Ligand SMILES: *[C@@H]1O[C@H](CO)[C@@H](O)[C@H](O)[C@H]1NC(C)=O
Ligand SMILES: *[C@@H]1O[C@H](CO)[C@@H](O)[C@H](O)[C@H]1NC(C)=O
Ligand SMILES: *[C@@H]1O[C@H](CO)[C@@H](O)[C@H](O)[C@H]1NC(C)=O
């Protein structure tokens with residue numbers, strides 16, 4: 001009896017540890033290994049074919065994900081033979097231990113709460129997509145000194161510490177849209193290499209561009225935040241090569257927005273004007289360079305016009321009636 005129990009405890013770990021070899025499914029690019037199904041938990045024995053520098057592990061259809069990889073760790077990376085590119089989305093990933101050799105990583109649409117970058121120093125990664133995850137803290141980005149593109153949109157980031165960005169001296173594109181808890185940006189710690197900044201639909205309450213210089217910045221999006229004022233003079237001085245700006249905030253009011261748009265126009269900076277209904281609403285038309293609502297569509301005017309028409313019809317009917325009565329009388333008097 002004792003012997004039987006011992007043997008069960010001895011064999012149980014072997015029975016539960018999964019050993020699995022994955023094959024690449026057909027893909028339009030032959031050098032890319034596409035994986036149709038993957039399940040991995042720490043300790044599982046898995047293997048992949050050799051000779052692939054890029055892995056494509058994405059849900060193709062909208063059906064419920066059959067992927068189940070809760071952690072991306074060094075063991076999984078080694079099993080893949082240390083590829084330079086990994087696209088791994090909708091796999092329920094919760095923890096990412098970023099390999100230092102990885103150049104391109106797309107781990108969007110997972111459940112990532114933490115990214116572990118404490119395991120190395122010379123991170124080579126240049127492109128990292130972590131959008132649509134559950135990230136709250138971004139301190140992990142500071143060692144990623146070769147990053148050029150960083151996607152962090154649609155997360156739950158609470159704050160952007162200056163120390164997280166100041167080391168990223170090659171950063172060109174930063175996406176932080178739809179992180180409602182971000183109330184301020186450490187503008188002075190944004191690297192001067194930056195070209196594109198997206199803070200669409202965050203919770204910014206204030207932007208101060210005093211003593212800021214972003215000479216390469218061409219695209220700025222701070223619309224749909226909580227801003228009550230933007231000093232456009234300071235903004236244009238801080239960002240001398242701005243080409244496209246999205247600044248609409250409902251708290252700024254129409255009058256301030258119109259002034260801002262006039263300044264942008266004068267500086268050849270393109271923008272979309274939400275007040276310019278002429279572009280997509282047929283009830284409005286351009287009249288003398290201004291967007292004016294079409295007259296016939298005015299409900300007040302229409303109802304008044306209808307009233308006038310109605311009384312005209314009544315008067316005309318009455319006139320015809322009177323004429324007929326007069327005619328009948330004339331006939332009878334003959
Ligand atoms: C994913 O794998 C873990 C560990 O094997 C398991 O507990 C969990 O139920 C799996 N989730 C799904 C949705 O299959
Ligand atoms: C990060 O990963 C390393 C292993 O690569 C581990 O030793 C360390 O505990 C992890 N840190 C955190 C905060 O999870
Ligand atoms: C904007 O900033 C400039 C320069 O700091 C300042 O002179 C100006 O008064 C400010 N404008 C507004 C409307 O606050």
Ligand SMILES: *[C@@H]1O[C@H](CO)[C@@H](O)[C@H](O)[C@H]1NC(C)=O
Nearest residue numbers: 240263264265266267268269
């Ligand atoms: C804007 O563009 C026009 C024509 O492209 C040019 O003549 C003008 O100098 C530009 N203005 C500024 C402020 O760059």
